[in-house]
Amino acid sequence: MDDIKIRTDHLNLYYGRTHALKNVSVKIRAQAVTALIGPSGCGKSTFLKTLNRMNDLSGNVRIEGGVYLDGKDIYAPGVDVAKLRRKVGMVFQEPNPFPMSIYDNVAYGPRVHGIKDHGTLEKIVEESLRGASIWDEVKGRLRKSALGLSGGQKQRLCIARAMAVEPEVLLMDEPTSALDPASTVKVEELMKELKKKYTVVVVTHNMQQAARVSDDTFFFLMGEAVETGSTYSLFSKPRDRRTFDYINGRFG
């Protein structure tokens, strides 16, 4: 249970001259939900994106220090980014299903990675949709456009899409902030379910959500990981004054 899936070591990230992550050294446990909390602009999304190198996409980014997945540096030269992202999948704040059928959305990742066989794809699609608890709602309309789903369904579809490549880690950036309360509950339940198989890292600016779904919580402030530890102890007896202030609503 205490296996470390991802470790960062004195991680610094600069957007041009903005120092967005400062000396972040943390450990993310396997098969647990880790929540990242902190005021807006403190670097939660930036940190999350360093874990599957999505920062490579924005120009003008400089990274120092290391990120180790199962002990291997993911920024080492020669690392295959496509393979890395297969292992470390991502779900975004705004549900972003592609403008194609529900089926093709879920099959997208497997196809990217070279799976063409219809039978195999069909199996993967069904399993992933079941895994994201949306199968019953969409099984009759797999060939219809994914854009016709409700917001909550879209987000669960995106989770299914991320699961379809059998990742080891799922990164979620405020996955419920665009959803209504009922859909939020469904996605939160899903997160608890997901950690049986995956390592889940979720950004949230909702502290109740962090308390409800996560095992560990990291509190970020101005690019620093101020306090990290079990969710229970961080919320019940914070060690740092700033954490105390934040969880008691003094700022942010």
Add this chain to the structure above:
Amino acid sequence: MIRKLADSFILGMIYGAAFFSVMLLVGIIGYVFVKGFPFVHWTFLTTVTSILRGSTGIAGNLVNTFYVAVLTLVFAVPVGVGAAVWMNEYAGGGWGVRLIEFTTQTLAGMPSVIFGLFGMVFFGGTLGLGYSVLTGSLTLAVMVLPLITHNAREALRAVPDSYRIGAAGMGATKWYMIRTILLPAAMPGIVTGIILAVGRIVGESAALLLTAGSGYLLPQSGRGLLHKVLESGGTLTVQMYLSMSKARYGEAFGIGVVLLCLVLAINLCVRLIAAYTKRIF
């Protein structure tokens, strides 16, 4: 009270203007049909003009129009869409993009006869292609390139970034993402560019007369359809222009009817294709 009167007066003017412009269009189309319809019969459509038999026919021009339109698109669409993809997805807004944008805008506003002059001298003369369907198509390809590039670019610009980021997050390469998501999503815009281009191709006269010439014969079956590409071939519009200049107005109206039907058919086809692609994606 006065305000109310003024309001209804303006409303009347607006309706009047709308009615007038619709009537004008209907009137012109109706006029062309009434004048031209008697000429549109089987021989007119399926044979070529024969001095021996004293009959007129536009079959050769129909075939040429088809040739020129298809060949032009074969050259212009891949280059135009490719340029749009490069500008929007790869170039990152540098000076190269601005140069292309500037060139594109300039080319879009240029009178077509200038393209004709260039095509005649460069493709026809320097490259030695002479007056031929190929020279005409290459010339028109240069002419419609800006239209296709611009529409494709706008369509790509409208594709939300969340698709690009989402695909990258799945480990897709950029080219795979472009092929599977961006181009399908941009298809309606690309198709719009193609409709506009076909309109310009079918409607062009001056630039084609100078490059593709005015040949009106059908491709000879013995020498194969491909050979026609290197021969002179006048499109319907070119033939219409020639008929008018020889004061054969009935013939010209007849071609007008065929052209109107053609444009209508193309529009309908393309709309159907667009609706179909929309339904898939």
